[in-house]
Every structure is written in C-alpha cells, then in structure tokens.
Amino acid sequence: MKICYYPGCTLKNHAKNFEDSTICSLKAIGVEVDELDRWNCCGTVFSLTTDDLIHHVAPIRNLIRAKEANYDKVMTLCAMCYNTLKRANERVKSDPDSLEVLNNFMDREKIKYQGDVQVYHLLEFLKNEITFENLAEKIIKPLKKLKVASYYGCLLVRPKEIGLDDLENPTILEDLMAVCGADSVDFPFKTECCGAYQTVDRPEIVAERTFQILSSAQSQGAEVVVVSCPLCAFNLDQRQKKAVELFPEFKNIPVLYFTQPLAIALGCPEETLRFDLNFIDPKPLLKEKGFI
Amino acid sequence: MRINISRKKIRDSFVDKVQELSGQNLLACYQCGKCSAGCPAVSEMDILPNQIIRFAQLGLKDELLASKAIWICASCMTCNARCPKGINIAEVIEALRQILLRKREDHLKVKKLSDKEKEDIPPIALISSMRKYTS
Numbered sequence: 001m002k003i004c005y006y007p008g009c010t011l012k013n014h015a016k017n018f019e020d021s022t023i024c025s026l027k028a029i030g031v032e033v034d035e036l037d038r039w040n041c042c043g044t045v046f047s048l049t050t051d052d053l054i055h056h057v058a059p060i061r062n063l064i065r066a067k068e069a070n071y072d073k074v075m076t077l078c079a080m081c082y083n084t085l086k087r088a089n090e091r092v093k094s095d096p097d098s099l100e101v102l103n104n105f106m107d108r109e110k111i112k113y114q115g116d117v118q119v120y121h122l123l124e125f126l127k128n129e130i131t132f133e134n135l136a137e138k139i140i141k142p143l144k145k146l147k148v149a150s151y152y153g154c155l156l157v158r159p160k161e162i163g164l165d166d167l168e169n170p171t172i173l174e175d176l177m178a179v180c181g182a183d184s185v186d187f188p189f190k191t192e193c194c195g196a197y198q199t200v201d202r203p204e205i206v207a208e209r210t211f212q213i214l215s216s217a218q219s220q221g222a223e224v225v226v227v228s229c230p231l232c233a234f235n236l237d238q239r240q241k242k243a244v245e246l247f248p249e250f251k252n253i254p255v256l257y258f259t260q261p262l263a264i265a266l267g268c269p270e271e272t273l274r275f276d277l278n279f280i281d282p283k284p285l286l287k288e289k290g291f292i
Numbered sequence: 293m294r295i296n297i298s299r300k301k302i303r304d305s306f307v308d309k310v311q312e313l314s315g316q317n318l319l320a321c322y323q324c325g326k327c328s329a330g331c332p333a334v335s336e337m338d339i340l341p342n343q344i345i346r347f348a349q350l351g352l353k354d355e356l357l358a359s360k361a362i363w364i365c366a367s368c369m370t371c372n373a374r375c376p377k378g379i380n381i382a383e384v385i386e387a388l389r390q391i392l393l394r395k396r397e398d399h400l401k402v403k404k405l406s407d408k409e410k411e412d413i414p415p416i417a418l419i420s421s422m423r424k425y426t427s
Contacts, residue, residue, distance in 0.1 A: 014414035044420040048367065048386035050315040055423070080416060158369035167373050193332045193368030197421035200413055201400055205336055205364075231416045238412075 002032045003125065004071035006062055008081035009041045015078070015230035017274035018257040022077055022122060024268035025259055029130060029138050036065045036074070044080050046087040053098055053105075059088035060102055063117040064109050073118045075125055077259070079229035083155035086119040086162045121156065122259070123172050123228065124164050132179045140267040142181025146289055148261065149217035149225045150174050150184060152191050153232040167191070173226060173258055180265035185220040189213040194235040206235045207242035211250050214240070218253055223285060226258040233257060237279040254282035264291050293355070301351035306391075310348050313387035320377045321345045327371035327381045337361035341371050341381050348384060362388045363399050363425070393427040400425035 003026075011019040023033050039062055047055040062085060066074040076082040092099040093115035103112045126135060150173035157163040157170050165172045170191065174184040192213060195206035214236060217225055227233045237255040244250050260273050260282075270292050275283055286292045311318055321342070328340040339347060339361045347356050356362065362385050371381040389399070400421055410418065 008416070009419060010414045010416040014416075041415075041419060043423060044416055045367065045423050048380075048383045049313045049390050051313065052390075078416070080420070154368040154370075158373050160373060191370075193366055193370065195333075196366040196368070197417050197424060198364075198366055199417050200405070200409075200421040201425075205333075209332065230414055231420065234414050234417060 002034050004066050004074045005033045005035050006039055006074050006076050008078045010230040017277040020272045020274050021259040021263040024272035025263045025266050028266040042081045042084040046084045053101055056088045059085045060113055064111050064113050066117045067111045077122050079155040082121045089119055121164055136179045139265045141265050143265055144181050146182040147185050147221050147223045148177045148182045149187050149222035151225050151227050153229050154193050180261055185222045187217045187220045189216045194232050199235050207239045207246050210236050210239045211243040211247045214253050225255045228258055252280045254280045297350055304351040306353040307351045310387045314383040316379050316384055318349045320379050326374050330370045330374050333364045336364045356388055396427045398426045
C-alpha cells in the first residue's frame, strides 16, 4: 500500500525524528510513503478572519499537488498542518464563492480545485485503515511497563468539526499506546494548550505551561509524554530547561513523538528513532526498560 | 480601571468591524463566563475573554486595542469549544489583533530576534508567530 504524505516545514529539520520514525513504522507494516512533489508550507495557522482568503492559498495549493499526483487523500503527521489543511479544505467546501476566488487567484494551476481531497492524520490512518487489531499483530517488542502520558494539545481535537477524536476526552493516542504494549496514565492536561508560538517572544509563559502540564502527568506516574505536534514537542521538551530555572522542584521527563515508541514496538532500528533530536534524552529510561 | 460607556461608542463602526471580521454575533453572549473559566492563559490576561466580548459589545475600542490579553490568546479554541451560545471567542480576539495588524502595528519585533534564537526555534514556531503577530 502506498499513501500520499505531506510533511510540512518542521518535519525536515527539528522534527526529523518524527518523520524518520513514522516512515520506518509504516514500512514495518507494509505501507510505503509517497511524499508530495513541490509541497509548500501550509502557513501553520488557519486564518480566523472571514475576509482573509489569501492565507488559504498555501494549504489549498498543497491539495492541488495531491490531485496532480492522482491521490484523493493526503496524510499529515504534524497537528498544525493537519488542522490548517483540513480547515482550509472544509472552508472552501462549504463556501463555493471563496473557492472560486482562490481558483481564479491560482489560475496558472492546471487543476481547478473542487474540495475533493481528504486530509487525514497518521493516527486516523492507523486506526481506520490499518486498524489497531491488525497493527497489534505486527508488534514484536511490546513496551511492557512503560508508563505513557498522551498529550494531544489543541489542534488534533479542536474545533469539533475537524477534530479526530472526542474534543474533551480523546483516547486515540492511549489506544495506540495500549496496542504497543505500554500502560497509559490519565491526566487532566492532555488537551490544554502548551502556549504554542508564544515560545518565540514569551518563553517564560510556555515554560510555566510546560511545568503545569508535565508535572500533572508526572503526578499520575508518567515516565514519558508522547505528542503529535512539533510545536508542542519543542515547548514541552526544550522549554523544560527554562521550567527548571523557574520552578526548581521540577524534574525533567522525556517527551517523544508517538511514532518513536511505535517504531520501537514494531522493531525499527535505533538509528531511525533519531533520539539525538530529543532534548531530554529518553535513552537511559528506554535502556533501563530493555527496549533499546 | 475607569471606563466610560456611551451610546456613541456602542454605535461606532468598530463594533460592526469586529463582528464582520470575526463572523460572530457579539450580542449572543450572555456573560456566563465559561470561556474565561476554561482559558489556560487567563493568568496572563488583563481583560478576560468574557470581558473582551462585553467590551466589544460596548464599543470600547481603546481599551481593547491597548490590552495585553489579545496578544496572550494563542487561539487554542478551548473557549470556542465550550461556549453554550456557539460564539467563537478566538475569532473575535483574532479580529481585534487584525484591526491593529492591518495598520502595520506589528506585535512581534522580528528584528529583535537573535540569530541563535532563529536557529534554535523550529520553523513551525517562527512562522506561526509571524502569521499571528505581524502584518
């Protein structure tokens, strides 16, 4: 099976560990990833003002690229790309006038976009198309006794119309971690914002959020936190440095992309996990547990 | 904070502008406060989300456009998800930011970022910050 893949800006640099562990995991279950040709940045955020059509050009152009490659679906890993592409798609589907304006603006494109590409997330692909039952059969190294807190953040679940699970209490990541043999811990901050792009000019706010979110997970016994967004990952992982400065009682905890434990469970070699890109080194914990 | 309310402000085109840009009906709000109760950023805000809606209904343009709160909101959409009246509060706050940004009053000073910051911070953060905080 071959699926169309849209990486987005950060998957090729800071979040290369997310991409590599995904590609290896999918290969282990017989799925080949076909990266879009000439993809462009989705813009990272969906424009919320009614008249701001120009910022929908970037996401819609990517969907045109998917059509050109003869796909009717495009898979994303990054929660922000997922949200932006899917919301822009829903916007033009429900508003033919704005679609017309966008198509006219992009009149050099050979394809006139008609809202007919589906945007989906890797989690949805694994759950609905591979199914967790089939995935369970491919697990060769169950992550026994690893206590995982699943952090969704905002954009996988909100707004409701495009979210991939229940917006207040999603469980898809916990279900996937259970398939990998890990134990999930429940904590009340799993859909609370990490502060997002405030990390650029107000890192202290993000460090405070990081402290709150991770301390809550730790109080429930979590040994690692898994995420699906490169911005959440940066905030929860790298901003721990600042969190320790502000809150001396805080203890570091590794933050992984959910595809890293998945790749371990599917038997992928350690070099595809790219732990060098994780700020808080998860290797001592994973070695102690006998997973690597 | 001393606030003057007047018919003139309530009827000001600013109120229409906020409603038009956000696509929201401000008068639908009955001040239950659920948006502010669930907002993870209230501790940093000078005007809370429910107050932002009330101020916007009353056309309190100067207070809103000078507030810190509109730059603290990170559009996490928790308020939108929980509003019993279906108001998208995050869109209202975006409209307020846009009113300033469209006059080129940038909030993020990109030139002040050091090369090291630009290298260490991932593109996803830099791009989203520029999209939200610059014109």
